[in-house]
Amino acid sequence: MVDIIRFRDDAATDQQPVGLAELTGGSNATAVRLESNEDARALLPYLAQLTLIEVAFPTFRDGRGYSAARILREAGYLGELRAEGDVLVDQMLSMRRCGFDSFVAQAPVDRATLDATLNRYPNVYQPAADAAVPVWKLRHG
Amino acid sequence: MYQYDQYDQAIVDARVEEFRDQVKRRLAGEITEDQFKPLRLMNGLYLQLHAYMLRVAIPYGTLSGKQMRMLGHIARKYDRDYGHFTTRQNLQYNWIKLEDTPDILADLASVEMHAIQTSGNCIRNISSDQYAGAAADEVADPRPWAELLRQWSTFHPEFSYLPRKFKIAVIASEEDRAAMRLHDIGIELVRRDGVLGARVFVGGGMGRTPMIAPEIAEFVKADDLLSYVEACLRVYNRYGRRDNAYKARIKILIHELGADEYRRQVADEFAHVKTLGIDPPLAELERITAYFAPPAYEQGISDDIDRSDPDFALWLDQNVKAHKQPGYAIVNISLKPIGGIPGDATSDQIDLMAELAEKYGFDELRVTHAQNIVLPHVAKRDLYAIWQALDAAGLANANLDLVSDIIACPGLDYCSLANARSIPVAQKIAERFADLDRQRDIGELKLKISGCINACGHHHAGHIGILGVDKKGIENYQLTLGGSGAEDTSIGKIIGPGFDEDGIVDAVERAIEKYREVRTPGERFLDTYRRVGADVFKGAIYG
Numbered sequence A: 001m002v003d004i005i006r007f008r009d010d011a012a013t014d015q016q017p018v019g020l021a022e023l024t025g026g027s028n029a030t031a032v033r034l035e036s037n038e039d040a041r042a043l044l045p046y047l048a049q050l051t052l053i054e055v056a057f058p059t060f061r062d063g064r065g066y067s068a069a070r071i072l073r074e075a076g077y078l079g080e081l082r083a084e085g086d087v088l089v090d091q092m093l094s095m096r097r098c099g100f101d102s103f104v105a106q107a108p109v110d111r112a113t114l115d116a117t118l119n120r121y122p123n124v125y126q127p128a129a130d131a132a133v134p135v136w137k138l139r140h141g
Numbered sequence B: 001m002y003q004y005d006q007y008d009q010a011i012v013d014a015r016v017e018e019f020r021d022q023v024k025r026r027l028a029g030e031i032t033e034d035q036f037k038p039l040r041l042m043n044g045l046y047l048q049l050h051a052y053m054l055r056v057a058i059p060y061g062t063l064s065g066k067q068m069r070m071l072g073h074i075a076r077k078y079d080r081d082y083g084h085f086t087t088r089q090n091l092q093y094n095w096i097k098l099e100d101t102p103d104i105l106a107d108l109a110s111v112e113m114h115a116i117q118t119s120g121n122c123i124r125n126i127s128s129d130q131y132a133g134a135a136a137d138e139v140a141d142p143r144p145w146a147e148l149l150r151q152w153s154t155f156h157p158e159f160s161y162l163p164r165k166f167k168i169a170v171i172a173s174e175e176d177r178a179a180m181r182l183h184d185i186g187i188e189l190v191r192r193d194g195v196l197g198a199r200v201f202v203g204g205g206m207g208r209t210p211m212i213a214p215e216i217a218e219f220v221k222a223d224d225l226l227s228y229v230e231a232c233l234r235v236y237n238r239y240g241r242r243d244n245a246y247k248a249r250i251k252i253l254i255h256e257l258g259a260d261e262y263r264r265q266v267a268d269e270f271a272h273v274k275t276l277g278i279d280p281p282l283a284e285l286e287r288i289t290a291y292f293a294p295p296a297y298e299q300g301i302s303d304d305i306d307r308s309d310p311d312f313a314l315w316l317d318q319n320v321k322a323h324k325q326p327g328y329a330i331v332n333i334s335l336k337p338i339g340g341i342p343g344d345a346t347s348d349q350i351d352l353m354a355e356l357a358e359k360y361g362f363d364e365l366r367v368t369h370a371q372n373i374v375l376p377h378v379a380k381r382d383l384y385a386i387w388q389a390l391d392a393a394g395l396a397n398a399n400l401d402l403v404s405d406i407i408a409c410p411g412l413d414y415c416s417l418a419n420a421r422s423i424p425v426a427q428k429i430a431e432r433f434a435d436l437d438r439q440r441d442i443g444e445l446k447l448k449i450s451g452c453i454n455a456c457g458h459h460h461a462g463h464i465g466i467l468g469v470d471k472k473g474i475e476n477y478q479l480t481l482g483g484s485g486a487e488d489t490s491i492g493k494i495i496g497p498g499f500d501e502d503g504i505v506d507a508v509e510r511a512i513e514k515y516r517e518v519r520t521p522g523e524r525f526l527d528t529y530r531r532v533g534a535d536v537f538k539g540a541i542y543g
Helices: A020-024 A040-049 A064-074 A089-098 A111-119 A135-140 B006-027 B033-041 B065-078 B098-109 B143-153 B222-239 B250-257 B259-276 B282-291 B310-319 B347-360 B380-392 B423-432 B436-442 B501-518 B525-532 B534-542
Strands: A031-034 A052-057 A080-085 A102-105 B045-047 B052-056 B062-064 B082-085 B091-096 B168-171 B185-192 B195-202 B215-221 B320-322 B328-333 B344-346 B364-367 B373-379 B447-450 B464-471 B474-481
Touching: A020 A031, A020 A040, A031 A040, A040 A064, A052 A064, A064 A080, A064 A089, A064 B222, A089 A102, A089 A111, A111 B006, A135 B006, A135 B282, B006 B033, B006 B098, B033 B045, B052 B098, B062 B065, B065 B082, B065 B091, B065 B098, B065 B347, B065 B364, B082 B347, B091 B098, B143 B168, B143 B222, B143 B282, B195 B222, B215 B222, B215 B259, B222 B250, B222 B259, B222 B282, B250 B259, B310 B320, B310 B328, B310 B380, B310 B436, B328 B380, B344 B347, B347 B364, B347 B373, B347 B380, B373 B380, B423 B447, B423 B501, B436 B501, B464 B501, B474 B501, B474 B534, B501 B525, B501 B534, B525 B534
Parallel strands: A031 A052, A052 A080, A080 A102, B168 B185, B447 B464
Antiparallel strands: B045 B052, B052 B091, B062 B364, B082 B091, B082 B344, B185 B195, B195 B215, B320 B328, B328 B373, B364 B373, B464 B474
16 A cells, blocks of 8 residues: 555545556546656646646656646646655655645655644745745735 | 845744754654755755865855854854855855754854755855945846845745756846856846846856856846746756756756757746746835945045055055945955965954954955955045954955965865865965065966866866866866956866876966966956967977
8 A cells, every 4th residue: 555645635546647658649547647757748638637647756856847746737737746756755845835735755754744844934935836925925915 | 235024034944943853853863864965965064075064155145244253153163263265155164063053054044144055956046246236337236136036046846956056146247257157047137228137148157068158038127037037947947957967057958959949948938937927026126126225325535545555555456446436445355365275264354354344344245256255335544444454364465366366166175076186286376476576467367276077166267277187096187278257258278288286386387477478568368368379378388
């Protein structure tokens, strides 16, 4: 049983994600996996049918998935957006801000550490895919 | 100077607590060194040859007397009584204990300072012109734009794991004192039809593949700036190479795509990003700009200076520069004493510079990318008193921009990446040219030394550059000529086979003597090199 950390109220899908090529090849799958070298914009025509997009993080250093997540949220995708792979607890705040709302991490994640990490910063400097209000908006209303 | 409001302070305070928790988890063995490494690197903490090194951010090189004093305090309390000013206008401590770092960060936060993003593959400290706000040739003070970028880039959620580190410089003068086009993004503020905007260069850098940044946008409006830069970064984050760390900087992406194709991709991304509402209103830039209002200059004070003390006059001519305000001047404090370590200052020297800024300089100091300190706004009538105080502290070296004003990286004496030592070479060259009359006769000569191909000592941009390499286990030094980090940016060329430590000092001297022989009146070393070409120097150096 994979340990999924989810920040969603709906039930998780039990469908196995298909690859990008299978999806764009005409599959009616509702779950897809995006490798880190694949173009998130290739998914845009399919967003309406998808309920889970899993973005691969082959190493924690590979930051392409952050841009992929923002592009998907900017296009209006509201389904589950999962970061999978070498995902570290100290990265999850940035990932949440980019629009990820579930995590499957290779290394075990201590929930208390995660909660502290996600709630530590009272303010942010820039708008992103989350609801956090940037300080310039607080300054100028 | 910019001052934190409640939001800025809360963010920096939270960062101290986050790092305290990370260090605690590391010391308790809950996370491995491998897992801890990216966390400490995001906060400027490197494990070097002998100890931890902590790099403190000095945004756009500007700091107050109180902040400078805190740097001295930390050096005294937690390090070996000195600090090292760097080519990124930052300060490094070389002998830090891991368990002390949370307290050091707390001390820094108490004076509105931090070490956020001073390392790691993220957007680093924004650098700028050390004469900002004082130079007569600027179209505006570049620092408000740099502060806007500092805030935008701090903990940017999308750009914390870029392919490689990312450096941004902002200037506002035609004379480039910040090596702007040798940055990942270089911004030059310009006026068009009376409106201030940004000319944006992308893809410059040094390292093993030096490149001069091409212009990517000729004019970006203030209220489009963050969207535009975000688009530049997003294209890089998605398509920059990640297969080879040596090819991962944005300069390689732009070189491979071509500037036109990169510009097109950025334009497409910008058209999209601009719809997201990430640009603050112009009122935010105005709010920041208000902090950089000119100090309360005294009007109508004298421009006269008593030059009767000859040593003072020498320093005055070499280290003091024109200020835009009548009666005022810009003072450069050289951290390059003959035989010293370039950029190092003791706690007492740091305190003294803070005191002089508070007493005579509207409480402001700057760090330069050439590893010196500037008092940007000083009344001319106070120059002699300042010089006397500096002289008593060993800080009145009258060698600004002369051959002994050497930029050098820490090299193999400290750095785990280095192949060769830089500091002893800098010391030997400075000692060879110790005679100030000789240095003044040679004139402006920017000599820069790196102890490895990463080029932290900016050797590519040196009129004379020296690169230390490891040749079968022996330190060897390559000589490059003709580089420049100024508005006439150029990359130096390797002149021939390398030298050992003493050989490189002789080679530098032979190049300089050839210059003296063939120069025309008023011609700098760099100008002569460009006029006569490499072969003339090659002949002199290798006989």
